[in-house]
Amino acid sequence: MEKADKRCAIIRAALELVAEHGFHGAPMSMVSEKAGVAAGTIYCYFDNKETLIRETYGYLEGRIVETVTKRYPGDRPVRERFLHVGEALIRYYIGSPLEFRFLEQFHNSPFGVEHRRDKFMGKRGGCDIFRELFEEGVSQQVMKDLPLVILFALSFGPILTVVRDHVLGFVILDNTLISRTLEACWDGIRR
C-alpha cells in the first residue's frame, strides 16, 4: 500500500467510525483495525486523535466547498445562486451520508464549536461564498434585513435537519421534495 493510500485509509476509517458511533465510540484501536494498519501507524500520520479528527474534517470541508463551488452560477440572481448552493449541499450530503453524519458529530463536539467560533471571528475559510451571497442578498434588498447569523440559521437549519431526517429514513428526499424544500427556505429569507 502506498503512503498516501494508508493516510487516506486511516481518514476513511475515522470518518466511518465517528459517523456511526461518535467521537468516543471510535477508539484509535478500532480506527487502526478498520484501516488495516497497526495501532502505532496512525501516529506516523497524525499527532493525536484530535488532529486526526480535525484533518478528517478539513478533508471533508474541502470536498464540500468544491461541490458547492462547481458550476456556481456567479452571474445569476441571488435567488438562483441560493437554490444552487442549497441543492448542491443537499445532494452532496444525501449521496454521502457517512460524511454528513461525521460533520454533524464534529459540529456538535468542542472542536466544532471552536471551529465555528474561529471562522465566525474572521479567520475565514471556504464559507466566504456563503457570506458573499447573503450579504449581496441583503444589500440588494431581495433578502430580509436580518443579521447574517439569522439568515444562515433560516437556510442551513432546515437543510441540515431535512438531510438528517432523510439519512435516518424519516423521509425520502426526491427531486421535487428537494426543490420544494429549498423554495420554502427561500420564502423564509426573501423579502
Added chain:
Amino acid sequence: MEKADKRCAIIRAALELVAEHGFHGAPMSMVSEKAGVAAGTIYCYFDNKETLIRETYGYLEGRIVETVTKRYPGDRPVRERFLHVGEALIRYYIGSPLEFRFLEQFHNSPFGVEHRRDKFMGKRGGCDIFRELFEEGVSQQVMKDLPLVILFALSFGPILTVVRDHVLGFVILDNTLISRTLEACWDGIRR
C-alpha cells in the same frame, strides 16, 4: 434528604455536567459528587448511565411540553399558535441554556437518534401538540402541503440553530429579533 429529592438531585447533576462537558465528560463519579450522594447510590435509582441520561431527557421533555402548552391559544388561528409555540421554545431555551445544551448533546448521541426514531414510528410523546398544529395548518391550507417532517425541519431547524448561536454568543436574541425570526419561519412554511 427525601427519596424524590435525591433522584432529582442526580438528574440535575447529570443535566448540568452533560450540558457543560458532554456525555463523555460527565463521569458517574462526578455526577454523584455534584448530586451529593455516593457513587453507588445512583444505581439505586437508575439501572445504568444510559438510563440516567434517558430519564434526564424525559424530565426535560416534560418541562418543555409544559412550557409550550401553558397559555397555548388553542382556539386561535394556526399562525398565532405557531408563533406562540416558537416563542415559548426560544424563550425557554434562552432562559435555560443548560437544558438546551443537554438536549443538543442528547439529540446528537446514538440515544437521541434512537429516541427520535421511536417517537416517529408511532410511540408518541409530548410532540402531539406540534403534530396537531401542523396537520391542521396543512388541512386548512394555510401551510404548504409538505410532509410533516419537512415542515418540522423548516420550523425547528432555524429555531434550534438560532438559539445555539445565541448561547454561543454569535448573536443576541432580543425581543424584536425573536419575533422577526419567527415571522421568517412562518414565511417559510405558510402557503
Added chain:
Amino acid sequence: MEKADKRCAIIRAALELVAEHGFHGAPMSMVSEKAGVAAGTIYCYFDNKETLIRETYGYLEGRIVETVTKRYPGDRPVRERFLHVGEALIRYYIGSPLEFRFLEQFHNSPFGVEHRRDKFMGKRGGCDIFRELFEEGVSQQVMKDLPLVILFALSFGPILTVVRDHVLGFVILDNTLISRTLEACWDGIRR
C-alpha cells in the same frame, strides 16, 4: 484487608520495585500485582505514579528522621553527635537495603533533584537537625569553615557510597569498619 493496610501494601510494592528496577522498571501494573490489588485501586490512594513515588519517599524520610533523632545526644559535643547521626544512618540503610536503593533511585530522578532544591531553598524538612549540627560545628570552630553544602558532601558522600558498596557486596561493613569510616569522615570535616 484494611484500608490502611492496602495503602501500605501499595507503598511497599512501589518501594521494592523501584528499588530493584528503578522508576521506569516499576510499572503501575506490576506495583498493583505485587500489592495484591487491582490496577485501578492504586488510584484510590494516589493521584498518579509521581505522587505514589513521592509519598513513598516521604514515608521513608519520616522513618529516617525518626531513626536519626532517636537517642540523639543533643547535649553532647558536636563530634559525638556527628558520629551518632552517621552511625544511625549507616545502620538504618544497611538494615533496610531496599529502602536505601529506593532513596538512591529517588535522589537521582528529576523528583529528587527538585526535592533537594526545594529543601535547600528554605522549605526545610527533617534535615534541620543536620543543618543545626553543622552550623554549630562551624561556629564552634570544631569544623572547617566551609560552606554547608561542602560539609554535607564530605559527610554524606562517603556514607552513602560506603553503604552502596556494602549493599552491592563489595565490602562488608562490620562494627569496626563502620566506626573507622565515620572517624575518617570526621577527620575530613574537623578543623
Added chain:
Amino acid sequence: MEKADKRCAIIRAALELVAEHGFHGAPMSMVSEKAGVAAGTIYCYFDNKETLIRETYGYLEGRIVETVTKRYPGDRPVRERFLHVGEALIRYYIGSPLEFRFLEQFHNSPFGVEHRRDKFMGKRGGCDIFRELFEEGVSQQVMKDLPLVILFALSFGPILTVVRDHVLGFVILDNTLISRTLEACWDGIRR
C-alpha cells in the same frame, strides 16, 4: 559523512539526551534525529539501546582516564598525586556537565551497577591508576589502613557530591573551594 563520524555523532547525541532527560527520556528516535541519521541507522552501529548506552559510557570512561592520566605526576608523593587526580576529575566534570550528568545516570541504572561489579571483580579497566595510588598510599602508611573500597568512598563520594551540587547550582566551586575541598578529602583518608 564518514562511518566513524556517524558513529561518533550517535554517541554524542545519546550522551546529551541521556544527560538532559535521563535514560528513559532519550528515545532512539530522538537520538537518531539529533545525530542526523535515520532511525534504523543506529542499529548498524549498535545492537540495541543498551549497547549504545554502554558504549557511550565506555567512550566517556576513556576520556576521563585520559584526563586524569595527563600530566599525572607519577614520581611525586602520594598526597600530591591524589590532589592532582581529584582536581583533574573535578575540573573535567565541571567543564563537561553533560558528561557528568550522563555518568550519574549511568551509575544509577541497572547497567551501572553491573558494570561496577564487573570491574570490581577483576576485569579491570582504566581505574588501575586509582587502585595503584591508594594501594601505595596504604603501604607507605600515609593513608589510613582501610579497605580500598572505603578509601575510594571517602575520596570520590565527596568529589562527586560536590560536583553535583555545583552542576545543580547549590554551590559555586571556584579555585580555592576546589582545593580546600580536596584538602578536606585528603584529611579524611590520610593517616
Added chain:
DNA sequence: GATGAATGAGCGTTCATTCAT
C-alpha cells in the same frame, strides 16, 4: 436503602526494533 472502596477492561499514546527498499 445507602455507601464508597474496589474492580478491571479499555482508552490514547510511546518507542525499541524490524525490514523492504
Added chain:
DNA sequence: CATGAATGAACGCTCATTCAT
C-alpha cells in the same frame, strides 16, 4: 550500508459498575 515507515506490546490512567458493610 542506510533508510524511515511500520509495527505492536506495554505504558499510565479512567470510569461504569459492583458488593460487602
